[in-house]
Amino acid sequence: MLPSEKRSLVRFLAIYLLSTLLLFALASWIFYTASKHDIIARQKESLAYEADRIVSQIRALHRSTADTLFYPQSSIVKSAIYDLDGNYIFGTLPQEQTLKNSRKNLMIYYTTAIEPYYLGAAYLLVAAPVQTAPIATLKTYTWWFMAAAAAVFSVLGYVLGRLFTAPMRNSIETMNRFIQDTTHELNTPISTILTNIEMIETFGKHHENSAELQRIAIASETLSRIYDDLTYLNLNHRYHRHILPLDISKLVQERLIYFEAMIHAKGLNVTTHIASHVILEMDKNDAIRLIDNLISNAIKYNRPQGVLRIVLHKEYFSVSDTGSGIAKKDIHTVMQRFKRIENREGGFGIGLDIVLQVVHHYNFDFSIQSQEYHGTEVSIRWQK
Amino acid sequence: MAKIALCISMMIYCLQAEILHVNRDILQRHCLTCHQEQKIPSNLIYKRYLLKYSTQxxxxxxxxxxxxxPEQQHSIMPxxxxxxxxxxxxxxxxDATLKRAIKAYVSEFSLQKRLRLKKQ
Known part of the structure; x- marks a missing residue:
């Protein structure tokens, strides 16, 4: 899966799942609350039945002529009778229990009026512990329902996401195929042009048209480099790397010579601080792609007669230019493949993508700092 | 200090017992004597009051x-x-003596005092 497709899919799934699950959570919560009330209402119904039973026993007690009146007791519920002013008369509930504070958790209460006032009781309060087992079962079912809904909607979201990103995936694949074909077709003519320029230079036939020839040489080298970049991308790391100790100092010097004609054509002032014997364990082609792309970008996006500053240190490598810089809003997207901040300069927008691939492969640290209209500095720190 | 408190409590208890005794005596002399002679069911009268008025x-x-x-239309009885x-x-x-007698009557026939919990 392409990184951009993956990103879009993740974003879509995040929004889709979040909104769907939120809706389901709300529905589940309403269902849970309603069902819980229903369970408690059923428990209250049994309390009402017990209350009726106790009232009829109280009625019998009132009529009794016995010296001792035994208050009706139940193993299921506790109860108490209260007079017309709400004062506790008697019962199995504690005396501190009033009619008004019967709202405690884990207990359900039922109050019924008694008319006429048998034993002087105007109210009967009946209480029983809430039966938590059915509520716990309901809670478990609700969670399972939520989990099942999350699973179903995740699969559905993934399928939908893949369907939605299919056009984007097709476009990118078409572009990649086009680049692959173009690269293949470019190889022979570029090699021919470069070989012939070298032959003209070797046999000294270039005196009369040296400026034109140099321009052809620069253009051909640019084409050659684009070809190398595209080949690198097409291979997509599937080639065998020769990881060897590589003298980066020497390589940077060599690549500067390679870019000499382009630098000269743009009239750039080059400042270099290249530490000697900076040795890194890496593949030479990776190192060339990294250095070339950074220098090439700095030349391409520099202003004419600008400054190109290259610093190589044991810990980092940085390339800075005095070009138009990058707007703050674009700084995070500039590394994406096919992303081009400026359209007036040529290219495919793959340079920094290649740089990032190399950086990630070797676990380097990449940083970019830019000030619009002043310039850009790109740094690679060898050790994170 | 504890002894003083105990003494005061004892005195209050004795005083209350004395008051109850006196009230009970007033009730007996001015009410129950006649009720008992004429076999008027005082406990049933109290139960009717209790059914209608609930609180003491x-x-x-x-x-x-x-x-x-004392008129028939004001009576609790049918x-x-x-x-x-x-x-x-x-x-x-x-009025004061009458109220004391009534208090003694309510206390004497109280159903709530007879309520107990059966040991389980």
């Missing part, structure tokens, strides 16, 4: 009101009751 204060107020003006038991004459007791 309301019952005492209702009895006081009736005893001040009219058939007076076919068997004649309407009593108004008591000559002062």
């Amino acid at each position: 204060a309301r019952i005492e107020a209702a009895i006081f009101s009736y005893l001040k003006h 009219s058939a009751f007076f076919l068997k038991f004649p309407m009593k004459a108004s008591l000559s007791l002062d």
Whole structure:
């Protein structure tokens, strides 16, 4: 899966799942609350039945002529009778229990009026512990329902996401195929042009048209480099790397010579601080792609007669230019493949993508700092 | 200090017992003697008051009101009751003594005092 497709899919799934699950959570919560009330209402119904039973026993007690009146007791519920002013008369509930504070958790209460006032009781309060087992079962079912809904909607979201990103995936694949074909077709003519320029230079036939020839040489080298970049991308790391100790100092010097004609054509002032014997364990082609792309970008996006500053240190490598810089809003997207901040300069927008691939492969640290209209500095720190 | 508190508590208890005894005596002399002679069911009368008025204060107020003006329409008892038991004459007791007698009556026939929990 392409990184951009993956990103879009993740974003879509995040929004889709979040909104769907939120809706389901709300529905589940309403269902849970309603069902819980229903369970408690059923428990209250049994309390009402017990209350009726106790009232009829109280009625019998009132009529009794016995010296001792035994208050009706139940193993299921506790109860108490209260007079017309709400004062506790008697019962199995504690005396501190009033009619008004019967709202405690884990207990359900039922109050019924008694008319006429048998034993002087105007109210009967009946209480029983809430039966938590059915509520716990309901809670478990609700969670399972939520989990099942999350699973179903995740699969559905993934399928939908893949369907939605299919056009984007097709476009990118078409572009990649086009680049692959173009690269293949470019190889022979570029090699021919470069070989012939070298032959003209070797046999000294270039005196009369040296400026034109140099321009052809620069253009051909640019084409050659684009070809190398595209080949690198097409291979997509599937080639065998020769990881060897590589003298980066020497390589940077060599690549500067390679870019000499382009630098000269743009009239750039080059400042270099290249530490000697900076040795890194890496593949030479990776190192060339990294250095070339950074220098090439700095030349391409520099202003004419600008400054190109290259610093190589044991810990980092940085390339800075005095070009138009990058707007703050674009700084995070500039590394994406096919992303081009400026359209007036040529290219495919793959340079920094290649740089990032190399950086990630070797676990380097990449940083970019830019000030619009002043310039850009790109740094690679060898050790994170 | 504890001894003083104990003494005061004992004194209050004795005083209350004495008051109850005195009240009970007033009740016996001015009310129950006649009731017992004429076999008027005092406990049933109390139960009717309890059914209608619920609280002790309301019952005492209702009895006081009736005893001040003993008429059939103010009585808690049904009219058939007076076919068997004649309407009593108004008591000559002062209000304070009457109230003490009523209090003793309510205490004497209280059903709530007889309520117990069966040991399980």
